[in-house]
Amino acid sequence: MNPETMNKTLISISKWGKATGILFIIMGAITALSGAFFFLIGAVPGVLQIISGIFLMRSAKEAGQMAEHNSGQSEDLMLENYAKFVKMQGIYLIVSIAVSILAIIAFFIFLMLGIADGLFNDYNTYSSY
Template sequence: MMMTERLRNSLNTVSKWGKIAAIFTIITGAFTALCGLPVFLIGAVPGVLLIFSGIYLLKSASAAAQMNKELAEEPHELLMENYAKFIKWQVYYLVANVVLVLLGIILFMIFFFIGMAAGLSETHYYYE
């Protein structure tokens, strides 16, 4: 199979921008994990998932760069395999974020109603 100029340009773009996006994804995942640690370990889960996602994107971009240099069968498989893993980890990350946001909303509502109930209580405590 002959590599066209259009395919070569696309692989070059995937390689360059994929590496940049992967590095920023890993950095963002690290910050997210660090910020989530105070909320027990559950808050760090989205950050860890994002780090794994960035690693697979970096591997996919490296396979695209290798594929651009040589037209062998192995880089094709590596590119698609790592890109599939990247997509899978992105879905895990998004699901974890949705679950944490819903959990946060539920906890906020519970504490809000507890606060409202405490404010409506007729029992007042005065310490002198």
């Protein structure tokens, strides 16, 4: 990649990375607050998003410094923070999928328990008037 294209790409990563990192932090705070009202463990996905946003902002900062100075240390830090961001997103997805599967299983268990208990027997669907 030629230096001019690389510099433009790094500037784009810096700008969009900062904006996206801020959005991750805001959305993570909203998710953590809404999840904390139900159960304390409900705040975990929001905290993971906040941490991911921080790593993305650090990566964007290093990309901006790399565009200005083109130092090897900035490149290493940018890639290290981006790797942490990707790891946190993977953990967030795994937690989200696991919670979704558990919620679906719990829904069907409670539905079957309701049917077995006669919860839906009170409905007279074929009444004649």
